Amino acid sequence: MPSAKTQPARGMRDFLPVDVRKREYVIGVIKSVYERYGFEPLETPAVENIETLMGKYGEEGNQLIFKILKRGEHEKTGEADLALRYDLTVPLARVVGQYQNELPKFFKRYQIQPVWRADRPARGRFREFYQCDVDVLGSRSMVVEAELIAAASDALVALGFNDFVIRVNHRQVLIGLGDRAGIRHDHIEPALTTIDKLDKIGVEGVEKELSARIGPTSTTKLVDFFRELASLDQAADIASEEASAMKEKALNAAILGRLVEFVGDHEKGSRGVEDLRSIIELSEGTSAARRIRLDPSLARGLSYYTGAIIEINVSDLTGSLGGGGRYDNLVGMFLGKDVPACGFSLGLERIIVVMSEREMFPPELISSPADVMVTIWNEDSIAESIALATELRREGLRVDLYPEADKMGKQFKYASSRGIPFVLILGDDERAHGELAIKNMKSGEQIRLPFELLKTSPQRNVQHADDQTVKSKRNIEALLKWLRNGSKAGEAGDSIKPGA
RNA sequence: GCGGCUAUAGUUCAGUUGGUUAGAACGCCUGACUGUGGAUCAGGAGGUCGUCGGUUCAAGUCCGACUAGCCGCCCCA
Incomplete structure (x- = not known):
């Protein structure tokens, strides 16, 4: 053609x-x-x-x-x-x-x-x-x-x-x-x-x-x-x-x-x-x-x-x-x-x-498609990743969800090339412990946080019980806090804009 | 609309007085690395040389036209 x-x-x-x-x-x-x-x-x-x-x-x-x-x-x-x-x-x-x-x-x-x-x-x-x-x-x-x-x-x-x-x-x-x-x-x-x-x-x-x-x-x-x-x-x-x-x-x-x-x-x-x-x-x-x-x-x-x-x-x-x-x-x-x-x-x-x-544009304007990217561990964990992304979006974060269960290296490379400052991982080990790994792409620092949300099924996630909501909220808050603090430590995070 | 300059890989550029299969750097892809990007190393893909025509045994290279871009003129945000 x-x-x-x-x-x-x-x-x-x-x-x-x-x-x-x-x-x-x-x-x-x-x-x-x-x-x-x-x-x-x-x-x-x-x-x-x-x-x-x-x-x-x-x-x-x-x-x-x-x-x-x-x-x-x-x-x-x-x-x-x-x-x-x-x-x-x-x-x-x-x-x-x-x-x-x-x-x-x-x-x-x-x-x-x-x-x-x-x-x-x-x-x-x-x-x-x-x-x-x-x-x-x-x-x-x-x-x-x-x-x-x-x-x-x-x-x-x-x-x-x-x-x-x-x-x-x-x-x-x-x-x-x-x-x-x-x-x-x-x-x-x-x-x-x-x-x-x-x-x-x-x-x-x-x-x-x-x-x-x-x-x-x-x-x-x-x-x-x-x-x-x-x-x-x-x-x-x-x-x-x-x-x-x-x-x-x-x-x-x-x-x-x-x-x-x-x-x-x-x-x-x-x-x-x-x-x-x-x-x-x-x-x-x-x-x-x-x-x-x-x-x-x-x-x-x-x-x-x-x-x-x-x-x-x-x-x-x-x-x-x-x-x-x-x-x-x-x-x-x-x-x-x-x-x-x-x-x-x-x-x-x-x-x-x-x-x-004259390079007068604010730097975060040049490349900040999202505040955080959620990776997909494997085909079986897609639902959890979606649930996590959904929850973070509800909090007003700009969340990119990697669409395929590629090798971690590829997913990280993708996040890096797009200038996304934080990457979230829900691996086998994390999920087994009800945790979530967060990596600061600028500093390389990576921590784990407990994450109750992962223990609930995606369907129930939408309307989970009150106590779970509270726990989940608390965990989200901890996550957000880390993202914000991390952003203060590393320059990348200026683009983090939690929902106003 | 007029005059001058430019056009080679995704990008920035080499490419001898015309001479076999057009190169480099960076970027990209794959692997070293079966849970992690940036660093290093090894390999790989990628070009009808802007388009069309002409000169020539032979054109990325010379000539012409066209197209696009840059600089001046004109005008304008």
């Missing part, structure tokens, strides 16, 4: 148990932080009607949407009527349009689900990937921005990150900058994507590219502005090497000052600058305070942003760990009436890439 290709489709991945454990761990941490901020869970279908998605992400986005051909007789035409969702924000806007009257005045939701983009795969970039979104609908207050930034920051801190930078900018400020520099309106978009590359290609690179796109006069004005910002940064570096918190604060203040100067009385632009000022002030008491960094060169590709835009970066990742912003007009595209909204999305895959490379 010819073997079919076993790789998953390009840009898609299988998740083996270790991978799933990592993912569930990260998702669990993020979820609990989000809930701590009062966000509620939402889920939406993988597939949306194609017109729901088209035209929401800009030119580039449209091309990256995975489209689903019409079924049946229309199949040949190549026409698509459905598509896989490209992000979680547009589906949210649709949901708000649909259930407006059933949702609270301020709808705070989180959503952790996969999205699909027909992008070219790269490090930390896949065609199917999870986003961890939080959004607040119904308020124009900058308190929302501050809360979202704080939540994302808390989540990353809870995962063990300490070196991320939260870059913040504002679409209206960008428009103000463009107008003041005299850029034609249809040139603003390309100018922004060029400016966004500032940290990558440097001022000279930007100057060159801008000049080609928008002409020399506007370019000079803009580039001079960003040159000045860069010199502010350097000055701050020299001024306060030690107190980085102070540096950030001073630098943000200086950038705000320059923005006010440059934008002047430009209506949209100056309002945007005030928004930025509010966000920084409101974030003062949060975990994000000393990580926020105003960055007038931040643009972000998605076309639906209208106000603040936010991105979180770490130095060892080219892309971002997450991003978001305000999109006050998106819901209006579904509802006919604008609902203010702002959201942020953490990229699960990128978080995992960085955490894996």
